[in-house]
Amino acid sequence: MLEKKLLTLLENIIDPTCQKDILSAGLIKKLILEKGVAHYILEIQPQHKEIASSLETQIKTKLIQHSDIQSVKGITTLQSKPKTQTKEKITLPSVKKIIAVASGKGGVGKSTVAVNIACTLAEKGFKVGIIDLDIYGPSLHLLLGIDAKPALKNNKIVPIEKYGMHCISMGFMMDKDIPVIWRGPMVQSAVKQLFQDVLWPDLDFLIADLPPGTGDVQLTLAQSIPLTGAIIVTTPQDLALADAMKGLEMFKKMNVPILGLVENMSHFECPHCHESLDIFGKTSYLRSQVNVMGKIPLEIGINQSQKAGTPAVLQNSHIKNIFDTICTPLV
Numbered sequence: 515m516l517e518k519k520l521l522t523l524l525e526n527i528i529d530p531t532c533q534k535d536i537l538s539a540g541l542i543k544k545l546i547l548e549k550g551v552a553h554y555i556l557e558i559q560p561q562h563k564e565i566a567s568s569l570e571t572q573i574k575t576k577l578i579q580h581s582d583i584q585s586v587k588g589i590t591t592l593q594s595k596p597k598t599q600t601k602e603k604i605t606l607p608s609v610k611k612i613i614a615v616a617s618g619k620g621g622v623g624k625s626t627v628a629v630n631i632a633c634t635l636a637e638k639g640f641k642v643g644i645i646d647l648d649i650y651g652p653s654l655h656l657l658l659g660i661d662a663k664p665a666l667k668n669n670k671i672v673p674i675e676k677y678g679m680h681c682i683s684m685g686f687m688m689d690k691d692i693p694v695i696w697r698g699p700m701v702q703s704a705v706k707q708l709f710q711d712v713l714w715p716d717l718d719f720l721i722a723d724l725p726p727g728t729g730d731v732q733l734t735l736a737q738s739i740p741l742t743g744a745i746i747v748t749t750p751q752d753l754a755l756a757d758a759m760k761g762l763e764m765f766k767k768m769n770v771p772i773l774g775l776v777e778n779m780s781h782f783e784c785p786h787c788h789e790s791l792d793i794f795g796k797t798s799y800l801r802s803q804v805n806v807m808g809k810i811p812l813e814i815g816i817n818q819s820q821k822a823g824t825p826a827v828l829q830n831s832h833i834k835n836i837f838d839t840i841c842t843p844l845v
């Protein structure tokens with residue numbers, strides 16, 4: 515309590531670099547009283563070290579006036595402000611719209627949807643990039659049948675071009691058989707590098723395929739990348755939907771606009787009688803809260819085209835029509 519009172523003695527001392535008092539400016543890191551001796555720690559940015567001695571004198575003069583204080587001992591440290599890296603937005607002036615494709619769960623078809631959206635936009639004549647941010651299980655190289663390693667130019671990574679899209683994935687750089695353990699700060703810098711250290715050409719769209727869930731990749735992306743919005747992919751099962759909602763809420767909280775929901779494996783069309791079956795039920799409760807951009811059936815051709823390394827929209831006119839609808843509000 516007494517120390518709090520002592521602090522008020524310092525509240526009229528002004529930090530000349532910002533014109534705030536030294537308490538609000540955060541320069542006093544500690545003030546304690548021990549057997550009549552006041553100990554304080556004053557922290558100053560290295561570039562302002564010339565203000566130290568004047569502040570030290572003022573602090574001592576103020577403190578010594580208090581009847582409980584016989585002497586004052588102080589330490590002045592020169593400390594750089596920690597860089598608030600995570601909050602710094604990366605600017606990508608050559609890219610017009612960056613769209614994240616996210617999901618609560620893995621295996622719901624996020625990468626399939628991301629690749630087919632990107633390919634549909636490229637087919638319409640837009641300049642499109644696609645970035646696989648699923649650093650835990652990249653799949654873009656498989657989905658597009660890419661076996662090459664990207665080249666370097668002026669210390670930047672040159673995206674690989676396939677089907678008219680500019681593609682980047684950690685999968686192009688990693689050894690496929692060696693598992694990688696990613697920790698928080700590594701994830702942050704990997705995600706930023708995939709955006710920053712790439713020689714992106716002028717792009718109308720950059721589609722980002724995310725890992726499932728609401729982890730470090732999503733957080734870094736929402737904090738550091740100027741996202742146009744996020745598309746949430748889900749299957750209609752209750753559990754997948756519940757997880758999709760979590761992802762959706764996370765983006766909302768981080769002020770990333772939700773562009774809508776893509777329901778994948780939404781139904782099955784019988785190839786014989788053409789009856790449509792809602793195998794997993796309907797997604798009524800989510801539908802009321804989010805705009806559904808499109809529903810993609812469970813279709814063997816989608817899986818086959820993935821195995822062939824070709825986006826389904828290039829092979830199947832039915833799927834192409836569905837993705838045309840999904841992409842309409844994006845352009």
Ligand SMILES: Nc1ncnc2c1ncn2[C@@H]1O[C@H](COP(=O)(O)OP(=O)(O)O)[C@@H](O)[C@H]1O
Pocket residue numbers: 617619620621622623624625626627653778779810811812813814816817818820
């Ligand atoms: N609508 C669909 N019909 C049939 N198979 C699909 C469909 N969507 C995705 N798949 C298959 O499901 C598997 C998982 O899809 P993927 O896009 O890799 O999911 P995620 O990126 O969410 O983990 C892949 O083998 C893919 O070919």
Ligand SMILES: [Mg+2]
Pocket residue numbers: 624625626648653723724
């Ligand atoms: Mg994936």
